[in-house]
Amino acid sequence: MSDMTEDRDLTELRRGVLGPCVLALLEERTRFGLELVRDLASADSLLTSDGTVYPLLNRMRDAGLVTSEWRDELRERPRRYYAITAAGRRHLAAFRAEWPRFSATVSEVLRSPAFAVVSDDR
Amino acid sequence: MSSVMERDDRVRAYLSELERELRVLPAPQATELMEQISAHLDEALPRGSAEETVAAVLRRLGSPAKLAAEAKTTERLDEEAPEIARSRSPLRHRYGWRGWGAIAAGLALGCVLTTLLGLYIATPSLSIGGSSAWWYPQDQARAVYSSTLGAAATTVPARRAQWQGFVVEVENPSSSAQTVLGMASSTDSPTGLVGMANVTDVKVGVSTYSNYTGAAPNFQSMHFTTGQTIQPGQYRFIRVIWMTDPCSLANGSGLTGTAQVNLEVQVGWFSREENLTLDPGWQLSLGLDCSG
Numbered sequence: 566m567s568d569m570t571e572d573r574d575l576t577e578l579r580r581g582v583l584g585p586c587v588l589a590l591l592e593e594r595t596r597f598g599l600e601l602v603r604d605l606a607s608a609d610s611l612l613t614s615d616g617t618v619y620p621l622l623n624r625m626r627d628a629g630l631v632t633s634e635w636r637d638e639l640r641e642r643p644r645r646y647y648a649i650t651a652a653g654r655r656h657l658a659a660f661r662a663e664w665p666r667f668s669a670t671v672s673e674v675l676r677s678p679a680f681a682v683v684s685d686d687r
Numbered sequence: 688m689s690s691v692m693e694r695d696d697r698v699r700a701y702l703s704e705l706e707r708e709l710r711v712l713p714a715p716q717a718t719e720l721m722e723q724i725s726a727h728l729d730e731a732l733p734r735g736s737a738e739e740t741v742a743a744v745l746r747r748l749g750s751p752a753k754l755a756a757e758a759k760t761t762e763r764l765d766e767e768a769p770e771i772a773r774s775r776s777p778l779r780h781r782y783g784w785r786g787w788g789a790i791a792a793g794l795a796l797g798c799v800l801t802t803l804l805g806l807y808i809a810t811p812s813l814s815i816g817g818s819s820a821w822w823y824p825q826d827q828a829r830a831v832y833s834s835t836l837g838a839a840a841t842t843v844p845a846r847r848a849q850w851q852g853f854v855v856e857v858e859n860p861s862s863s864a865q866t867v868l869g870m871a872s873s874t875d876s877p878t879g880l881v882g883m884a885n886v887t888d889v890k891v892g893v894s895t896y897s898n899y900t901g902a903a904p905n906f907q908s909m910h911f912t913t914g915q916t917i918q919p920g921q922y923r924f925i926r927v928i929w930m931t932d933p934c935s936l937a938n939g940s941g942l943t944g945t946a947q948v949n950l951e952v953q954v955g956w957f958s959r960e961e962n963l964t965l966d967p968g969w970q971l972s973l974g975l976d977c978s979g
Contacts, residue, residue, distance in 0.1 A: 614749025637824035
């Protein structure tokens with residue numbers, strides 16, 4: 566597998582799991598943009614670039630999974646806070662229910678000798 | 688440590704490049720993303736941040752091209768359905784009686800267009816309602832209202848290289864649906880904000896919020912997009928935002944503002960310029976130190 570393909574696979578993988586991770590953080594409490602980015606970045610290798618979180622947040626807002634609002638709170642600059650919606654909680658619950666089985670299946674396939682042979686043949 | 692000016696230059700260069708890259712997106716999405724990234728940089732880079740910190744924050748954000756590509760990936764998902772629909776219904780060219788049919792349809796269309804043109808000319812423009820506010824909370828907090836010789840205005844300090852703007856209520860008093868397509872640009876008023884200098888990238892959006900019930904509106908919870916249609920008798924809110932650059936004035940002081948916004952509005956099958964008088968007017972005080 567070439568480095569480029571490898572990078573693309575990892576990028577797609579991160580893109581797929583980032584949304585549920587955002588929802589999990591927002592389930593805990595509302596967060597503003599930079600706070601959310603920093604919390605995600607603190608999880609090793611989850612984010613390749615901070616900026617990509619914002620298009621994701623907008624897509625999730627359009628899908629009704631999160632809401633956002635600006636709050637002033639007497640600071641020099643206002644902050645845009647994001648919160649999970651009821652639909653977002655249902656989406657997260659469904660992902661949480663599926664993830665252990667899915668990740669276990671993938672781990673099992675990756676460990677299998679048959680998969681290693683196929684991989685080496687490429 | 689770098690100076691504030693050096694930091695601003697790097698950040699501004701990044702934002703300029705990002706804005707160029709985001710031109711592939713519809714304006715509302717591009718504007719929203721610019722706001723988010725600007726807020727991210729404001730928050731992550733307090734004044735006096737070290738050059739290394741600035742570089743690290745910009746590096747972690749990712750290149751403008753990558754960010755635009757990510758946003759475009761999201762956008763493309765929304766575009767796929769209409770593309771498929773268009774590919775399945777191409778305009779077919781036919782000969783014979785079908786050609787004559789097309790000519791007859793064209794003549795009928797001409798009659799309809801003439802009728803619509805008459806309606807279009809007689810249709811009253813959108814009008815400004817009573818509810819309005821500065822869009823950004825920090826401007827709301829600093830707004831000063833004044834009334835001199837019957838001319839009311841609300842004034843806030845210009846914020847250098849920042850987005851500023853206002854929200855005003857509009858009514859469609861006509862019996863035709865009207866769709867706000869964008870700002871109307873003319874030689875006298877290239878931005879569509881008549882009399883307002885030192886601003887660029889003026890964008891207008893219309894709220895998806897429908898009839899106004901009279902309760903205090905929560906502007907921040909509304910979603911604004913271009914191309915929104917305001918049905919006859921309906922109230923909506925329009926948001927006009929711009930990038931403020933008071934330092935392009937040689938003296939760097941004084942006031943600039945507008946009491947008229949020019950919009951490109953579609954009425955029926957035609958679009959036209961509508962001039963909406965604003966009361967109060969919206970002003971920026973330019974007393975900024977641009978030397979730093």
